[in-house]
Amino acid sequence: MRDLSGGLQWLSLNWATVREKWDLRQAIEGCARHAIPGIAPWREPLQAMGLAEAARLIRDHGLTVTGLCRAGMFPAADAAGRQAAIDEVRRAIDEAAAVAAQCLVILAGGMPAGSKDLAGARVQARDGIAAVLPHARAAGLPLAIEPLHPMYAADRCCISTLAQANDLCADLDPAGEGGLGVAIDVYHVFWDPDLEREIARAGAAGRILAFHVCDWLVPTKDLLLDRGMMGDGVIDLPRIRGLVEAAGYAGLIEVEIFSRDWWARDPDEVLEIIAERYRTLV
Amino acid sequence: MRDLSGGLQWLSLNWATVREKWDLRQAIEGCARHAIPGIAPWREPLQAMGLAEAARLIRDHGLTVTGLCRAGMFPAADAAGRQAAIDEVRRAIDEAAAVAAQCLVILAGGMPAGSKDLAGARVQARDGIAAVLPHARAAGLPLAIEPLHPMYAADRCCISTLAQANDLCADLDPAGEGGLGVAIDVYHVFWDPDLEREIARAGAAGRILAFHVCDWLVPTKDLLLDRGMMGDGVIDLPRIRGLVEAAGYAGLIEVEIFSRDWWARDPDEVLEIIAERYRTLV
Numbered sequence: 001m002r003d004l005s006g007g008l009q010w011l012s013l014n015w016a017t018v019r020e021k022w023d024l025r026q027a028i029e030g031c032a033r034h035a036i037p038g039i040a041p042w043r044e045p046l047q048a049m050g051l052a053e054a055a056r057l058i059r060d061h062g063l064t065v066t067g068l069c070r071a072g073m074f075p076a077a078d079a080a081g082r083q084a085a086i087d088e089v090r091r092a093i094d095e096a097a098a099v100a101a102q103c104l105v106i107l108a109g110g111m112p113a114g115s116k117d118l119a120g121a122r123v124q125a126r127d128g129i130a131a132v133l134p135h136a137r138a139a140g141l142p143l144a145i146e147p148l149h150p151m152y153a154a155d156r157c158c159i160s161t162l163a164q165a166n167d168l169c170a171d172l173d174p175a176g177e178g179g180l181g182v183a184i185d186v187y188h189v190f191w192d193p194d195l196e197r198e199i200a201r202a203g204a205a206g207r208i209l210a211f212h213v214c215d216w217l218v219p220t221k222d223l224l225l226d227r228g229m230m231g232d233g234v235i236d237l238p239r240i241r242g243l244v245e246a247a248g249y250a251g252l253i254e255v256e257i258f259s260r261d262w263w264a265r266d267p268d269e270v271l272e273i274i275a276e277r278y279r280t281l282v
Numbered sequence: 283m284r285d286l287s288g289g290l291q292w293l294s295l296n297w298a299t300v301r302e303k304w305d306l307r308q309a310i311e312g313c314a315r316h317a318i319p320g321i322a323p324w325r326e327p328l329q330a331m332g333l334a335e336a337a338r339l340i341r342d343h344g345l346t347v348t349g350l351c352r353a354g355m356f357p358a359a360d361a362a363g364r365q366a367a368i369d370e371v372r373r374a375i376d377e378a379a380a381v382a383a384q385c386l387v388i389l390a391g392g393m394p395a396g397s398k399d400l401a402g403a404r405v406q407a408r409d410g411i412a413a414v415l416p417h418a419r420a421a422g423l424p425l426a427i428e429p430l431h432p433m434y435a436a437d438r439c440c441i442s443t444l445a446q447a448n449d450l451c452a453d454l455d456p457a458g459e460g461g462l463g464v465a466i467d468v469y470h471v472f473w474d475p476d477l478e479r480e481i482a483r484a485g486a487a488g489r490i491l492a493f494h495v496c497d498w499l500v501p502t503k504d505l506l507l508d509r510g511m512m513g514d515g516v517i518d519l520p521r522i523r524g525l526v527e528a529a530g531y532a533g534l535i536e537v538e539i540f541s542r543d544w545w546a547r548d549p550d551e552v553l554e555i556i557a558e559r560y561r562t563l564v
Contacts, residue, residue: 164475
């Protein structure tokens with residue numbers, strides 16, 4: 001397992017962690033100021049800043065883009081909606097390529113409004129990923145399927161387990177041609193009794209494209225906006241990081257915290273705390 | 283699949299659905315008044331009423347007790363805590379037997395305070411169930427392991443999937459001697475990609491001891507107290523009921539709704555709505 005105590009060389013900041021107070025330019029400059037070598041932008045602030053300008057600033061500061069968040073949301077009520085989702089993901093792939101992201105985070109999407117057909121949504125998500133995979137391969141921009149916690153299965157992401165994501169990769173890329181993998185976020189998967197097996201499986205196939213950390217608070221006051229800072233919750237972060245690294249992952253560790261509490265604080269202070277927790281508790 | 287439209291003969295009310303306005307006596311009398319033939323008490327109101335008096339009233343009204351909620355919470359920080367939990371479950375088994383409950387709902391428990399060892403909690407839950415199983419068999423009172431939604435894995439129930447519950451049953455009752463099974467609550471399992479397989483597996487082993495319904499609201503505003511009335515959410519209830527019945531379940535359908543919104547309403551009105559939804563949407 002890597003020793004994180006000596007510096008921040010494998011740390012990356014997901015922009016959403018500071019999204020209420022910093023735009024993407026401020027986040028890029030903040031990372032540089034705090035010696036955080038990686039960043040993961042979201043599409044909206046990236047578009048607002050402009051792709052070329054963002055790419056230039058990221059390059060000038062020598063940052064690694066650990067991923068672009070996010071695209072997918074494939075299930076839709078009709079064929080036109082499904083096609084629009086696919087077209088949108090293709091644009092996201094191009095944006096990710098423009099900033100040399102290591103992957104595009106794929107959020108499968110939930111059930112269309114009014115639908116109760118979760119199995120059907122899963123088929124639509126599979127078909128959507130299949131439809132965009134050639135474009136991702138052509139762009140040299142891998143798609144990272146991120147399973148989201150089952151509490152988001154209905155409305156955000158019908159891919160709820162790492163096993164599902166691995167199954168999808170095996171289904172859509174049986175020969176291991178690449179361009180497809182998984183993003184593992186401890187928040188979404190720590191509860192999973194099959195986690196050890198599925199991390200090993202993803203690693204053996206060379207498919208761990210991103211690793212995200214935060215923490216699960218007890219109690220959790222909100223399904224969406226109450227994630228914890230690493231160390232403030234109940235996730236055994238070193239254990240999961242150990243599994244991921246034992247499975248071959250050698251990339252950056254991305255901090256993604258959706259939290260009203262942390263959003264309310266001074267982002268420079270947040271980055272200092274992140275760096276400290278990263279060195280001592282991740 | 284059973285036709286529910288003609289009457290309420292397979293409906294049961296979990297007391298928690300009306301817990302803010304009715305004690306157990308009022309709930310028993312309410313069920314009788316609404317021609318609901320089943321009830322599932324909780325331990326606290328049952329103790330408050332007195333076992334003998336509750337048993338008498340339930341019997342006088344001809345109600346079926348579809349389960350006693352609930353006991354377990356096995357993981358603890360030390361051996362004394364674990365023993366105390368086991369002793370408490372044994373008392374709950376006796377209480378369940380005193381009211382002729384069809385099962386005792388087993389809630390595994392989460393991690394002890396300060397612990398991040400979810401795998402360890404799972405071992406403790408397994409060992410706790412193993413320790414109480416002989417008492418349950420002697421009392422003729424089956425234990426229904428209820429997997430809870432993964433969002434409760436940390437602090438309430440480390441058994442998060444029906445597969446885990448089925449595995450535990452197979453582990454602790456390999457010869458199918460009985461006394462051990464599962465409670466399937468749509469709220470906790472509807473997201474599970476393995477649901478169909480695991481319901482069939484539980485049914486084939488004769489281990490579906492209880493079936494609970496409510497609904498998953500979008501959005502869900504609270505992790506604990508925002509369950510929906512059947513039909514108000516996104517769970518395909520007839521599909522899951524069909525799976526459960528195809529797997530051999532012929533018991534009552536228990537309505538368990540934890541909801542500040544429904545608790546605030548007149549329980550008689552709530553029971554009317556439950557009956558209507560049961561006949562038309564479950």
